[in-house]
Amino acid sequence: MSNTPKRHIKDQIYETYLGRIQRGEVSYTDRLVDTAIAAELKVSRMPVRDALMRLTHEGYLTSTTRGFALPNLQLKQILEIFELRRLLEPRAAALATAKLTQSDLDVLKAAVAQSERTLETGDIESLYAASETxxxxxxxxxxxxxxxxxxxxxxxxxxxxxFATLGEAQSLQVLVELQRQMLRAFSSRDAAHVELLLLRYVLAGEESFRRVKGLNDWPSDTESSSDP
Incomplete structure (x- = not known):
């Protein structure tokens, strides 16, 4: 019985920080220190450390001498993740198309409108937030x-x-236009078109990353194509 409250607290802390990481609320400069978090939450250090260790085991964090942080990926790892994105996300989005509720579509519509406004304001943080939504x-x-x-x-x-690729001016118009098209495809439940658009969206992001890092001469497995 005595272990139940600690397990419950540990799970709550895990879910809280998992959500923060997935929503982009933890940056690469942040250090998550178990003693500081424990003091803030007014709990003992052990459930906090257990939660952070679980996030580390699952690949969300890495342990450093100054606490826990987001993984500092090497260039090769980032390019490999782009390859994973090309393989997985288009199919995943197609599967999601029939499952989106009207409430989900309303959220998407508002987020796309927010993205569109950033074309005039240039507010990259707002664009990032909308894209995350x-x-x-x-x-x-x-x-x-x-x-x-x-x-x-x-x-x-x-x-x-x-965040870096969204701030790259050359890709801004392309990404927002693709978001508009994806909203229309999701709304019409056109899974095949959603799949194509998601591939183009990932490719646009990868091309932007390559420009930012000066990698235009590096080979890419897939080339982007324009809308017919």
Whole structure:
């Protein structure tokens, strides 16, 4: 009986920080220190450490001498994650198409409108927030739980990459236009078109990342194509 409250607290802390990581609320400069979190939450150190260790085991965090942090991925790892995205996300989005509720579609509509406004304001933080809402809304509708959790895990690991590519002027118009098209495809329940658009969206993000990092001469497995 005495272990039950500690297990409950540990799970609550895990879920809280998992959500923060997946929503982009933890940056690469943040250090999650178990003693500081325990003091803030007014709990003992052990359930906090257990929760952070679980997040580390699942790939969301890495342990450092100054606490826990988001993984500092190497260039090769980032490019490999883009390859995973090309393989997994288009199919996942197609599966989610029939599962999105009207409430989900309303959220997507509002988020796309927010993205469109940033074309005038240039507010990259607002665009990032809107893009995160769009991404998380359709991902949470994916009926294949293992597929959904895999995507959530690697997307949490490359938050800074997504923020950098959204701030790249050359890709801004393209990404927002693709978000508009995806909203229409999701709304019309056109899974095949959603799958195609998601592939183009990932490719646009990868191309932007390659420009930012000066990798245009590096080979890419798939080339982007324009809408027919």
């Amino acid at each position: 769009i991404r998380r809304t359709w991902i949470m509708a994916v009926p294949n739980v293992e597929l959904r959790d895999t995507i959530l895990r690697y997307m949490a690991q490359i938050q800074s990459v997504r």
